[in-house]
Amino acid sequence: MVRRAFFLLLAFLAPGAAIALRPALRTLGSLHLPTSPTSRPTVAKNYSVHYFQQKVDHFGFNTVKTFNQRYLIADEYWRKDGGSILFYTGNEGDIIWFCNNTGFMWDVAEELKAMLVFAEHRYYGESLPFGDSSFKDSRHLNFLTSEQALADFAELIKHLKRTIPGAENQPVIALGGSYGGMLSAWLRMKYPHIVVGALAASAPIWQFEDLVPCGIFMKIVTTDFSKSGPYCSESIRRSWDAINRLSNTGGGLQWLTEALHLCNPLASQDIQHLKDWIAETWVNLAMVDYPYASNFLQPLPAWPIKVVCQYLKNPNVSDSLLLQNIFQALNVYYNYSGQAKCLNISATTTSSLGSMGWSYQACTEMVMPFCTNGIDDMFETHLWNLKEFSDDCFKQWGVRPRPSWITTMFGGKNISSHTNIVFSNGELDPWSGGGVTKDISDTLVAITISEGAHHLDLRANNALDPLSVLLARTFEVRHMKKWIRDFYDSAGRQN
Amino acid sequence: MVRRAFFLLLAFLAPGAAIALRPALRTLGSLHLPTSPTSRPTVAKNYSVHYFQQKVDHFGFNTVKTFNQRYLIADEYWRKDGGSILFYTGNEGDIIWFCNNTGFMWDVAEELKAMLVFAEHRYYGESLPFGDSSFKDSRHLNFLTSEQALADFAELIKHLKRTIPGAENQPVIALGGSYGGMLSAWLRMKYPHIVVGALAASAPIWQFEDLVPCGIFMKIVTTDFSKSGPYCSESIRRSWDAINRLSNTGGGLQWLTEALHLCNPLASQDIQHLKDWIAETWVNLAMVDYPYASNFLQPLPAWPIKVVCQYLKNPNVSDSLLLQNIFQALNVYYNYSGQAKCLNISATTTSSLGSMGWSYQACTEMVMPFCTNGIDDMFETHLWNLKEFSDDCFKQWGVRPRPSWITTMFGGKNISSHTNIVFSNGELDPWSGGGVTKDISDTLVAITISEGAHHLDLRANNALDPLSVLLARTFEVRHMKKWIRDFYDSAGRQN
Numbered sequence: 001m002v003r004r005a006f007f008l009l010l011a012f013l014a015p016g017a018a019i020a021l022r023p024a025l026r027t028l029g030s031l032h033l034p035t036s037p038t039s040r041p042t043v044a045k046n047y048s049v050h051y052f053q054q055k056v057d058h059f060g061f062n063t064v065k066t067f068n069q070r071y072l073i074a075d076e077y078w079r080k081d082g083g084s085i086l087f088y089t090g091n092e093g094d095i096i097w098f099c100n101n102t103g104f105m106w107d108v109a110e111e112l113k114a115m116l117v118f119a120e121h122r123y124y125g126e127s128l129p130f131g132d133s134s135f136k137d138s139r140h141l142n143f144l145t146s147e148q149a150l151a152d153f154a155e156l157i158k159h160l161k162r163t164i165p166g167a168e169n170q171p172v173i174a175l176g177g178s179y180g181g182m183l184s185a186w187l188r189m190k191y192p193h194i195v196v197g198a199l200a201a202s203a204p205i206w207q208f209e210d211l212v213p214c215g216i217f218m219k220i221v222t223t224d225f226s227k228s229g230p231y232c233s234e235s236i237r238r239s240w241d242a243i244n245r246l247s248n249t250g251g252g253l254q255w256l257t258e259a260l261h262l263c264n265p266l267a268s269q270d271i272q273h274l275k276d277w278i279a280e281t282w283v284n285l286a287m288v289d290y291p292y293a294s295n296f297l298q299p300l301p302a303w304p305i306k307v308v309c310q311y312l313k314n315p316n317v318s319d320s321l322l323l324q325n326i327f328q329a330l331n332v333y334y335n336y337s338g339q340a341k342c343l344n345i346s347a348t349t350t351s352s353l354g355s356m357g358w359s360y361q362a363c364t365e366m367v368m369p370f371c372t373n374g375i376d377d378m379f380e381t382h383l384w385n386l387k388e389f390s391d392d393c394f395k396q397w398g399v400r401p402r403p404s405w406i407t408t409m410f411g412g413k414n415i416s417s418h419t420n421i422v423f424s425n426g427e428l429d430p431w432s433g434g435g436v437t438k439d440i441s442d443t444l445v446a447i448t449i450s451e452g453a454h455h456l457d458l459r460a461n462n463a464l465d466p467l468s469v470l471l472a473r474t475f476e477v478r479h480m481k482k483w484i485r486d487f488y489d490s491a492g493r494q495n
Numbered sequence: 496m497v498r499r500a501f502f503l504l505l506a507f508l509a510p511g512a513a514i515a516l517r518p519a520l521r522t523l524g525s526l527h528l529p530t531s532p533t534s535r536p537t538v539a540k541n542y543s544v545h546y547f548q549q550k551v552d553h554f555g556f557n558t559v560k561t562f563n564q565r566y567l568i569a570d571e572y573w574r575k576d577g578g579s580i581l582f583y584t585g586n587e588g589d590i591i592w593f594c595n596n597t598g599f600m601w602d603v604a605e606e607l608k609a610m611l612v613f614a615e616h617r618y619y620g621e622s623l624p625f626g627d628s629s630f631k632d633s634r635h636l637n638f639l640t641s642e643q644a645l646a647d648f649a650e651l652i653k654h655l656k657r658t659i660p661g662a663e664n665q666p667v668i669a670l671g672g673s674y675g676g677m678l679s680a681w682l683r684m685k686y687p688h689i690v691v692g693a694l695a696a697s698a699p700i701w702q703f704e705d706l707v708p709c710g711i712f713m714k715i716v717t718t719d720f721s722k723s724g725p726y727c728s729e730s731i732r733r734s735w736d737a738i739n740r741l742s743n744t745g746g747g748l749q750w751l752t753e754a755l756h757l758c759n760p761l762a763s764q765d766i767q768h769l770k771d772w773i774a775e776t777w778v779n780l781a782m783v784d785y786p787y788a789s790n791f792l793q794p795l796p797a798w799p800i801k802v803v804c805q806y807l808k809n810p811n812v813s814d815s816l817l818l819q820n821i822f823q824a825l826n827v828y829y830n831y832s833g834q835a836k837c838l839n840i841s842a843t844t845t846s847s848l849g850s851m852g853w854s855y856q857a858c859t860e861m862v863m864p865f866c867t868n869g870i871d872d873m874f875e876t877h878l879w880n881l882k883e884f885s886d887d888c889f890k891q892w893g894v895r896p897r898p899s900w901i902t903t904m905f906g907g908k909n910i911s912s913h914t915n916i917v918f919s920n921g922e923l924d925p926w927s928g929g930g931v932t933k934d935i936s937d938t939l940v941a942i943t944i945s946e947g948a949h950h951l952d953l954r955a956n957n958a959l960d961p962l963s964v965l966l967a968r969t970f971e972v973r974h975m976k977k978w979i980r981d982f983y984d985s986a987g988r989q990n
Contacts, residue, residue: 058900059640059642059643060638061897138557139557151903154903154904158899193907364556399556408646408653411686411688416985
């Protein structure tokens with residue numbers, strides 16, 4: 001019960017922490033997804049799989065334990081003469097999934113004569129420091145931190161340069177999206193001698209402490225729905241009370257179970273869970289509101305929120321009709337393929353490997369305050385309560401969050417002394433609220449993709465790509481080329 | 496026996512690691528040393544002593560243990576309006592000793608309207624994470640790393656800014672000497688949002704791997720002796736074989752015991768130890784070859800090597816006369832005060848608190864290769880043998896060194912993307928061999944003090960200071976003022 005309550009809470013308090021930042025988790029069982037019908041299969045994704053022996057603890061000498069970090073290499077277009085290395089800093093999931101969903105790197109490989117490397121984050125995918133015991137308790141989880149992950153990347157890059165003939169004197173650029181983008185930016189900040197620059201796509205490095213308002217995330221979700229159809233967000237805003245009212249009527253729970261086509265009958269104690277699950281669905285839709293049919297979190301049509309909003313044009317209907325409309329909207333997300341027989345509200349709370357890892361990270365370093373007030377957003381009011389959050393973390397993992405640490409370690413807003421980082425954000429992406437959306441200096445630059453959702457720019461070229469993302473990619477390539485050129489110019493001067 | 500062999504080995508293989516970088520250790524029992532007669536007591540050292548609760552482990556969440564880090568504050572000249580904070584990044588010893596030996600900070604406090612803060616390094620002085628058990632085993636020592644120490648400094652500075660009214664919007668400059676200077680430079684590199692610049696005095700950040708020749712340290716020691724008197728280094732070079740020969744003659748051990756006025760009779764297995772102890776003495780003299788009488792490692796006359804070399808003018812004498820001369824030379828170092836009744840060759844191998852800490856650090860992160868060949872230097876030949884070193888570390892501490900880690904973490908020679916660090920080095924200082932002695936960029940600058948030994952510039956003003964150190968300090972102050980000005984200019988633009 002405690003466990004379940006925690007997950008519920010996490011889901012609501014930290015929608016991003018619990019869901020949005022772990023896109024990989026739901027698809028752990030379905031790697032090598034078929035390319036979506038409209039996305040052009042520009043490059044065949046041929047890669048080799050490798051393992052590198054890492055120290056479990058980079059910051060202490062008491063344990064000598066090591067583990068195998070998985071990484072992928074694709075070197076079809078790599079040139080030893082004047083080439084480069086694009087290094088994906090893996091985030092909270094299976095690296096093969098990220099590899100398959102980062103078509104941008106494959107698209108630019110030839111132009112940059114680049115070797116592509118995709119490095120898996122420790123405690124995700126196959127890179128488990130203690131195998132099946134990795135999530136057993138706080139002792140085994142002790143080495144799951146961003147600092148350890150960055151050190152893994154640094155060690156791995158040194159290893160590649162040492163062992164791959166021709167790689168030694170080439171510039172390495174870090175790339176990543178979401179938490180992976182945060183890691184790319186941080187890798188450049190902390191190890192500028194290892195990577196010459198970083199492309200941090202949709203990286204909410206400021207979604208900590210009070211660096212941005214805690215309500216900004218859900219406000220952006222709301223705006224996405226407001227803009228996608230008349231009365232759309234208003235319909236959702238009204239739905240919560242409708243659920244409350246219905247669930248309190250005789251037969252209301254059974255009615256809701258049927259109207260929403262739920263797989264399991266609702267009990268009264270499930271109502272908060274149900275609402276959290278619905279809210280998470282809207283959050284996810286905001287993240288993957290892509291301009292073409294895609295299969296990132298779920299198979300979806302182009303501009304899925306527009307499709308969803310077609311069912312939510314009228315907030316001023318009866319509670320039951322409103323909920324029937326909500327079902328149609330949910331069904332777009334959960335059943336676009338038409339395969340689902342019912343909707344499963346526990347789908348967002350499964351404790352899969354990856355969600356375990358991120359739940360722990362959210363309870364330790366990645367403390368992202370989220371809140372709603374129902375006015376600036378379409379959700380029920382929920383304040384950010386660190387004490388409560390901390391207590392739940394302690395119950396769940398036996399650890400307490402350290403909410404200021406990421407700011408101490410990585411600088412918060414005070415990052416102007418760093419160089420060569422491109423921060424890209426999509427205006428539709430709720431994570432842009434915690435991202436760097438204004439230039440900080442000549443070499444710390446921000447790109448805003450007006451029609452972009454969560455790291456759209458990292459996805460493969462698509463005929464339906466809006467101009468804004470094409471421009472963003474052009475701009476990103478220009479910066480990467482400059483970093484590469486500067487690297488070779490500097491090397492030339494030294495010889 | 497194993498333990499003793501280890502210490503001997505350490506002493507020889509890594510004279511710096513074992514001795515030179517731990518100047519504090521010998522004086523742990525004699526804090527608040529009287530100021531030396533000729534050093535001008537420019538400022539009365541009034542400070543308050545404070546303690547800050549630090550996490551024992553900044554990089555993991557399994558342990559919630561904390562300890563009290565000691566720090567000192569002197570704010571007589573601090574001004575809330577336009578002032579600054581000079582933050583000494585404590586090294587391997589009692590912070591009060593560093594405070595008393597860093598007169599430069601006291602001398603410039605008024606000019607920079609500066610608050611002085613001296614922060615003690617964990618595992619030294621009173622800042623012991625596990626009290627008396629801190630050095631018990633590798634489990635207790637697990638949190639003794641430079642990364643943890645830097646995180647302590649970052650957390651402490653944030654704490655000071657939070658809690659001292661007027662400190663929040665002031666620039667902080669890191670200062671340190673020797674290993675403390677390395678920490679200052681690294682603090683700026685890793686936490687540029689916390690300190691606006693760093694003065695790294697006599698900081699051998701390149702005394703790792705093959706970044707500099709392993710023989711450079713002892714070569715500089717030798718040069719100091721060569722330049723300080725005719726045939727001085729040649730006399731020392733010849734002394735080793737003379738000791739070997741004498742110790743093999745009948746009654747030779749007893750004769751040596753008496754000629755060198757040793758406290759305890761020599762046994763044949765002590766000969767290597769004796770030679771190591773003598774070599775360490777020459778190393779220490781090279782470090783403290785100051786232009787005025789001082790009491791840093793020992794009470795010494797001005798230009799002590801010149802005094803020593805007066806006894807070593809003739810290498811072409813009998814073995815016994817040579818060793819009698821060597822005694823006179825050693826006596827300058829060990830008995831300038833005239834108080835010593837005999838010389839104690841185990842003085843360099845005491846396992847005081849601080850030496851324990853540094854020995855562990857040298858066996859883990861601070862792996863500094865040293866070697867001699869007897870040709871470019873005046874010592875017996877000794878190769879750098881990592882395998883042997885590692886095995887000894889394992890015997891001693893149950894840990895093995897990670898010789899490449901510091902380069903991975905802090906960049907080795909590839910540090911040009913950082914800014915605002917002044918590296919100062921004395922040409923007489925053997926540690927200058929591993930230091931940054933050439934400008935890397937406009938804001939990563941090197942100062943060479945031609946008449947300077949180990950961080951002479953950090954010592955208090957003295958009437959006998961050579962012009963080179965006066966110029967160095969002027970240059971250092973100019974840079975610090977620029978960092979402070981830039982900070983306030985930037986803050987002004989933001990308002």
